[in-house]
Amino acid sequence: MDQLFTPVSQTYRKSSPNDELLKPSTPSKPAPEARVEFNGSSxxxxxxxxxxxxxxxxxxxxxxxxxxxxxxxxxxxxxxxxxxxxxxxxxxxxxxxxxxxxxxxxxxxxxxxxxxxxxxxxxxxxxxxxxxxxxxxxxxxxxxxxxxxxxxxxxxxxxxxxxxxxxxxxxxxxxxxxxxxxxxxxxxxxxxxxxxxxxxxxxxxxxxxxxxxxxxxxxxxxxxxxxxxxxxNTKSYIDWLGRNVVEWARSEADEDDLKLCAELLARARRLGNSENLTSALFAGLLLGDGNAPKAFTKLLDLSPPLEQRKILDSVLKLLSDKYLHPVTQGDSDATSNAPILRAATGALKAVVGDDETRKSSLISWLTSGSGAGIGESCSIRRVAVAVFADDGDSMAAILEKSLSQFGDQLYIKHAPLLQQDAHAQVLLLSAGYVHRLVPIKLNMLLRSSSYLKAISNRISAPQNRARFLGMVVGEALSGLVHNKETKLNFKMDEMDTEEAKWYKSLIQICDKAGPLDPLRDSSITLKPANTHKPIRPSKTAAQRRGKPPAQSGFIIEEIEDDEEGEDDLVPYAKPDSDAEDSDDDPTLINRNKPKAPVYIRDLISCFRDMENYDRQKLALTTAPTLIRRKANYGTEVSSHAEELATLLVGLQDKYDLDNFDDLRLQGMLAIIVAQPKKMGQWFAKTFFDGDYSLSQRASVLIVLGLGGREIAGFEKSDYASTAQFASKMLPEKVEKHYITPSRGRLQSTSNLKPLPPNALDNLAQDLSQTFLAPIAAEAADATTGPDALKLSSFTSRLQSQSGRTSKGKVRPRTRAIPNTTASLIASSFFFPLTSRFQAAMHSASATMRGILFQPYLLTLYLKTLALLLHAAGPSTLALPQMTTEFWDLLLGVRGQCVGDLTITQAVLFGLVALLDVNEADMRGLCERHGREVVESVEWVSGVFGNIRGGDAGEKGGGEENEVKMLAAGVLIRLREAVDKYQALLMGEMIGFAQ
The missing domain is CATH 1.20.190 (Delta-Endotoxin; domain 1)
Structure with a gap:
């Protein structure tokens, strides 16, 4: 009967000494054998x-x-x-x-x-x-x-x-x-x-x-x-691999172990984040103590030649980004940053050593089309050239290659502007060293035909910047060889500027290799980006008031108030109810709400406090107004601009805040508008070099595009109206007599409009409609024309949204702010983006090329460049160079347009902006860029013929129609130019069939 019962549950407890007393004295069934401890030997x-x-x-x-x-x-x-x-x-x-x-x-x-x-x-x-x-x-x-x-x-x-x-x-x-x-x-x-x-x-x-x-x-x-x-995490895994290889090489490993370490490094670089491996080797071995530097040299010698070149490139980038402080063009002191430059020269010289392969790699980096640190400061080029300070043959080879490339006509016409600046600096630096080492070689070089051809090609170039560099190099090199009476002097105002003087001073610089201690100190003192100076607690009101004066009697003074002043006394409004006070649980009410930051350092501390929801929200909502307000007062923004921009670019929406992306973009936009010359280049560099996601890189492009438009006066952010101190503004009663209501200040920041998620797309669409409007009007009136432009709905829609008359005449447009900053947009926004793109295409990093050719990011990149070109306007002095670089880039990405309408539309929009800006000089455009015109006509006609088009309600039909309309508009403008200036294009049109 007992076998039919099943226990519901069983409870076990630990045995105690008292249990022995409870055991019965009568014999019971033997207990099961307890598990014995393992004592085996096999x-x-x-x-x-x-x-x-x-x-x-x-x-x-x-x-x-x-x-x-x-x-x-x-x-x-x-x-x-x-x-x-x-x-x-x-x-x-x-x-x-x-x-x-x-x-x-x-x-x-x-x-x-x-x-x-x-x-x-x-x-x-x-x-x-x-x-x-x-x-x-x-x-x-x-x-x-x-x-x-x-x-x-x-x-x-x-x-x-x-x-x-x-x-x-x-x-x-x-x-x-x-x-x-x-x-x-x-x-x-x-x-x-x-x-x-x-x-x-x-x-x-x-x-x-x-x-x-x-x-x-x-x-x-x-x-x-x-x-x-x-x-x-790939990055963390690569860091772990780097630390293990460094520890292994430091442990007096033999040659077989070092070969294995070199093979591990070569294979691990394919996983990505290869700069982390180089940083670990550089800091752990080359800057280490004892036998660590020798282990680094052996490890480098045992690596394949291709890996040696990659490590050398990574070391150059590491020195530029982490250790070398930028030497500005206005700084002509040859001893600036001397200790850190000598230490960097010594480190790079230790990396190169006596190996001929690495020497030739460094010379190729200095003189190749994609080298010399495009967009980086001149300090890295000073360090790279100084490695050969005692090697006359290598220095002469650098000078000869630089001069030959400097005067090449194709290089002058197609090379990015920042690349030409970098190679001009290498040319001047190497010329100074050659003059000190073997002056006879410099004398012979200045008498050769290559030097005369280089200077003449530069002076006859259509780009102003190319002519400027040619005159600077010609006067500098002539000053080394000839005396005051016979030296070359163009007697131009451009040669008396601070920039020209800085370029000429490069021939006097003489850097030497020094000890590595400054680099070791820098690697110790350099901290992560989230470190900042401690914030001193602000004094309370009682402390600011100080001690009250000693009472020595009472002085009573009667002051009569004006009757009119009584109207100014406005009673306090009844405070609004606090939503948190209505909580049923009083323990959940937050009585310690953070106050809005009034200093940039307080704003940075709020952004760093990732665990505090209130401070994160307050920092996001306050940042745009505070940054714009402090932009022109003191050095708060300029001193903390890079740190603040780094925080905003990498900020994550941890608390799912409302309008997080809009507020973050407005903060970044405020930084770039406050410091355009510095932060435009910083954002361009961050887009290519930073370790960010696609969405974060896209936000950087949006900020660059909108920032350039706002600086040029085309757009005006709602936050710009709040960027004024209250002490700099008149009272409302007085202000209304001097300022019109349309220009009055905003009373609160609650009415500020967020940025739309497709801000750049809207701008691109408006510009495209403005370009196509007169073509559509002419096509509607003519008996012939592309079928895509005969639609009455398309014509009426474009006419209603454009700023042109039905006859195609341009109506006069006015802007609130004159475009006086076109050169700033070109030098700090446009050229850094185009030059770094070309450098990334020629780099060994396949990861970066994959990121850049991602369809959405490439589309946004091309639209950003087109909007910046349009913002600079037709009066920009650097317009010929901007046109050259942008047109070469557009024709270079034609292969990515196959099967992707979004990229095709972006390329066509780039051609729209390019033709719109150069509309007043189509003759010069055909004269300077005949081959580009012919290739563009051939490609656009192919795009127009291959797109089927469809109904707007059809899936994809609307997008195909837009692309076909853009292609038709560009094709009409280009064919008009071909028909009008076919004599100029005759040499370029050989073999071209319409």
Whole structure:
């Protein structure tokens, strides 16, 4: 009868000494045998014990037995490949870790730590990591079968446990060396070579990062991820690899180990974030103490030639971005930043050494079309040239190559402007060194035909900047060789400017290699971007008032008020009800609300406080007005502009704030408008070099486009009206007599309109309609014309939205602010974007090219350049150079337009802006850019003929019609120019068929 009963539940408790007194004296049934502690001496017994669901004490005994074999106390080593070790590792990974991981962690949190470490030490080997990855792959395959049942599935828990173990297994800076030492200790030498290949492939193929990232995503979706997994982040993984290689090379490694480290570095660079590897090697080895610099040189010598060049390029970029302070063009002091420049020269000279391959690579970097640090400060070029300060032959080779390239007509016509500036600086720097080392070579060079041809080609160039550089170089080099009576002097006002004097002073600079201590100090003192000076607490009102004066009697004075003044006394309005006061729970009411920041440093501290919702919201809403208000008062904005811009570009919407993207864009726009010359170049550099997402890069482009338009006077932000101090404004009663209501100030910031999400697209559409309006009107009146432009609805719509008459005559337009900053837009906005794009296309980084050719980002980039070109206007002195660079870029991305209408529309819009700005000088456009005109006509006609078009209601039909209309408008304008100036184009039109 008792066998039919089933217990509902069972409760267990720990035994106590008093239980012995309660035991009956009569004999009872014998108790089952207790599990004994593992005391075996063979791997077979350990495997059987692991398979039989061991107790916790038994498991620890087995793990300690395996650990003793690792330490050499018995013959069995689990790290060495064998049938027994493979089976034990498989059981540990697939059965022990899922069942005992939580218990091991709980036991390791007390005073006696180390239970988890024993398990980790048993699996820290090549077979152990492969077993964990194979188990991860099997679990991920199981999750794909039933994704909906993940939340309550045991698979998610097993994934989280395996991820935690893998993260703990690879966390130290000597893990790679320890794993490789276990492989080198193999007695069978034939096994070492395949395991060496597997070792390199495991840590450089990306398997660890990809599987960990997929598992982390699944655990995060199921809400079973308690902590972030660093091993799934490529950047963190690359940092870990770099630290391990540095620690391995510093440990007096032999040549075989250094070869393996070099192979690991070469393969790991393909994972991305290669600059992190270079930074770790530079700071850990080259700037290290003892034998670390020698280890760096050996590691570099053992690398393939291509990897040596990549490391050299990365070191140059690292020196420019992190260590060298920019030397402005107005600073003509040759000793400026002398200690840090000498240290950087010494470091770069140590990298180059006596290796001819690296010497030729550095010379190629200085003289190649995509080198010399385009957009960077002159200090990096000073350092690179100073490496050859004692090598007359190399310096003469740099001078000859620079001069030959400087005078090439194709280079003058097509090279980006910033690239020509950089190479002109290299030419002048190398000429100064050659004059000091071997003056006879400079004398012979100035008498050669290449020098005369270079100067004459420069002076006859249509671009003003090209002529300026030619005159500067001609006068500077002539001043070194000829005396005052015979030296070249153009007697132009441009040669007396500060910029011309700075260029001429480059021939006097003589830098030498020095000790590396300033770089070591800089690497120690340089802190992350989130560090800032401590904010001093502001004084209270009582402290500001100070002590009251001693009372020495009363003085009573009667003051009569004007009767009219009584109207100024406005009673306080009844305060609005606070939404937080209506909360039922009084403990939830926040009585300590932060105050709005009044200083830029307070604003920065609010942005850095990521854990405070109120301060984050207050910083976002206050930033645009505060930055604009402080722009022209003091140096607060100029001193903290880069730090503030870095915070805004990388800011994340942690609290899902309303209008977060709009407020963030307005803050960035306020910075670029406050400091356009400095921050325009900074934002352009950030777009290409920063480690940001596609959306963040897109926001940088939007800010550059809108900032250029606002500086040029085409647009005016609503925040600009609030950027005035109250002390600089008249009272309302007086202001109304002097200022019209349309120009009055805004009374509050609550009515400010946010930026639309497609601000640049709207501007591009307006400009396209303005360009197409007269063409549509003429086509409607003529008997012939493209079918796309005969639609009456299209004509009437364009006529109503355009600023032109039906006959195509332009109506006079007025702007609130005259466009007096066209040169600023060209030098700080347009040229940095185009020059860095060309440099990125010729760089070895395939990742950057993939980012730039992403369809949405490339479309936004082209539209930004088109809007900046239009904002600069037809009166810009640099318009010929801007036209050349932009047209070359548009024709260069034609291949990306295949199958993508958005990019095609962006390229056509770029041609629209280009033709609109150069409308008054179509003859000069055809004369200077005949080949571009012919190629554009041929390509646009192909686009127009290949697009089918469709109804606006059709999916994609509206977009196809817009692209076809743009193509028709551009084609008409270009063919009009071809027909009118075909004599000028005759040489370019050979072989062209309309």
């Amino acid at each position: 791997p077979e017994q350990a495997l059987e014990a692991l398979k039989s669901q061991p107790s916790y004490d038994t498991l620890l005994s087995i793990l300690r037995y395996l650990q003793q074999g690792i330490r050499g106390k018995h013959a069995f080593d689990i790290r060495k490949p064998s049938p027994q070790s493979a089976q034990i590792i498989h059981v540990l990974a697939t059965e022990i870790v899922p069942n005992y991981w939580t218990v091991l962690q709980d036991a390791s949190t007390g005073q006696e730590r180390g239970d988890v470490d024993v398990l980790v030490s048993c699996l820290r080997s090549l077979p152990g990591i492969n077993a964990l990855l194979a188990y991860l792959r099997a679990l991920l395959k199981e999750t794909r079968t039933d994704p909906k049942a993940l939340k309550n599935s045991h698979v998610v828990f097993n994934l989280s446990f395996t991820l935690a173990l893998l993260s703990k297994l690879l966390c130290a800076d000597n893990d790679l060396r320890a794993i490789w030492n276990s492989i080198r200790s193999l007695e069978n030498s034939t096994q070492i070579r395949p395991m060496r290949q597997e070792f390199v492939s495991l840590f450089t193929s990306g398997r660890i990062v990809s599987l960990s990232a997929e598992a982390e995503d699944i655990c995060r979706q199921a809400d079973q991820l308690k902590h972030d997994v660093w091993i799934s």
